[in-house]
Amino acid sequence: MRPSRSSLLFCLAIPALFGPVSALAESTFINPVGGGNGSERCLVGSFCAGGGAYGGAMSILSIFEKDLGKGPFVRVDDAVDKLWQNLSNQGGQLLALSRYAGDTSRLGIDDGSGFRSLSGATGNGKVQVTHDASFFGDTRSSDLVKVSNSAWTTIPVSAGIPFSFVLDDISMGYRISADPTRAGYANSGKSSLDYMVTFQVPDTVPHYFIAWEDRDPRSATLGDRDYNDFVAEIIMSQPLAAFTVSAVPEPSALLLLAAGLGGIALRRRKAV
């Protein structure tokens, strides 16, 4: 099971998950069609035209939208996903959900005391879902792995201590921080290179998906920028600071939003 909502609600002192709507201060570009080996799924908001052998398919995040049944995810301002913190001790949970990358990586954190691993290395080309019957007809159904959701990991950080997520590329032996101002990582000091983007789940608790690009920062690029290389689900006891939503969604995003709203009633019926 996913962690009990009631077990997390007790520490929620901020009931409003949606902060004030304002202009997006910083939005890292995501390449919607990918550019890897063609087996990658494209990200939300894309029709994946030209996405190699998987053109036209659902994105990883749209799979999770469908799996959770809570409505469309909302892109989080990249100005605020570098540092996270909780209102209670050990108040966050993490679940590693998918990886589409040749490199084997795991996810961890750094709260100022160095890297701490939080996840194992997930299988390549796999997406963990809990409602596999919802994906009948998916053109790559073999990618979808049904899980019991028992693999949540507590984020071992005390209340009020800011931390950053870190991707540990085990194959290549480098680590990338979501906060490039933090010292000791392959992308330290390279603020123009943002390797992690974040989406919020409409929920009664602060609930997010983080998605990584795993290109070696020493090459000073962001690779194919599809941000499919590692995706994890996060539940917190405190929303990201100064959370904002895009004031001017792109036309394709508006179409998706309309489609998503139309499907909310159905999704709610099947949601656990």
Ligand SMILES: [Ca+2]
């Ligand atoms: Ca970011």
Ligand SMILES: [Ca+2]
């Ligand atoms: Ca990539």
